[in-house]
Amino acid sequence: MNRFYVPGTNIRKGEIMIDGEEAHHMMDVIRLQDGDKVVIFDGTGNEYTGFIKKTGRRPRRVIVEIVRTERPSVESIPKVTLAQAIPRKGKMDYIVEKATELGVFRLIPLVSERTVVRPDAAGCRRKTGRWRKIAIETSKQCGRSSIPVVDEITGFGEIARQIDQYDLALLAGFMHNAVSIKESLAGFRTGDILVFIGPEGDFSPEEIRMADRDNCRFVSLGSRILKSDTAGLFVLSAVDYEFSL
Structure with a gap:
């Protein structure tokens, strides 16, 4: 069945008003x-089934009459935030798409000390806008009723200062005291998880020191060296396996 995204502000009194690109896609x-x-779906967990009541072309507009409202249980528990260092060659587009499919709750494009990609202000706005659009389109395709939050591009230090706001933080890297993901999740049942994935050159010693908190565990991703754009998806898959399958 055809599935579309509309913000909650367009839903009122048993009807949904669809305009812009979604109306163009539906009609043309x-x-x-x-x-x-x-x-x-409205991106916050609500899903509506209905029938097209009326269409208009100037401007393009579709009115849908709602016949059923529900909140499908398709979102991952616990909620995982992925702080992903921006890789080169546009690979972040792929990460946003696949992380959305894997149920990420929030995605933070990260600039760390060794991150090569450092867009200017205009580039940040352009990239963030594109990533948010990818998150919406992927949510439509994969059946999610909530759209993951895609933050503005943020420096490592700012996110490190937020670690205490999470129930658990996982930082992937090559530290001598790193443990497996399975071991790091032992005893953890519910709450919010923050996952740090660094650039190809890994996190710097200073960044590792900044993240060294009581609720942050350094994790190994196994005996093979994974590229940055693989590592985050690996962790999301492992967490989903531990709690959902």
């Missing part, structure tokens, strides 16, 4: 018509 690409059944 898929060519839906009055009476067709659709599923709408």
Whole structure:
């Protein structure tokens, strides 16, 4: 069934008003018509089933009459925030897409001491806008009812200062005292998890020192060396396996 995203502000009194790119996609690409059944989600966990009541072309607008509202249980528990150092060659697009499919709750594009990609202010706005759009489109495709939050590009130090706000933090790297993900999750049942993934050159000694808190565990990703764009997805998959499968 066709599935579309609409912000909650467009939903009121039993009807949904769809405009902009989504209306164009519905009317001109898929060519839906009055009476067709659709599923709408608002990005905050609500999903609506309804029928197209009316369409208009100037401006393009679709009105859907709601017949059922629900909150599907498709989101991951615990909530995982991925602080991912930005890799080179546009690989962050892929990470956002796959992290969304794997149930990430929040994604923080990270600039660490050894991160090569350092966009200027205009570049940051452009990249963040694209990543948020990817998160929306991927949520539509994979059946999520909540869209992951994609933060502005942020420095490592600022996120390190937020570690105490989480129930558990995992920092992946080559530290001598790193433990397996399975061991790091032993005894952890519920709460919010923050995952740090560094650049190809790993985190610096100073960054590791900044992250060394009581609730932060240094984790190894096994005997093979993973690229940065693989590492975050590996951790998300491992956490999902431990708690969801």
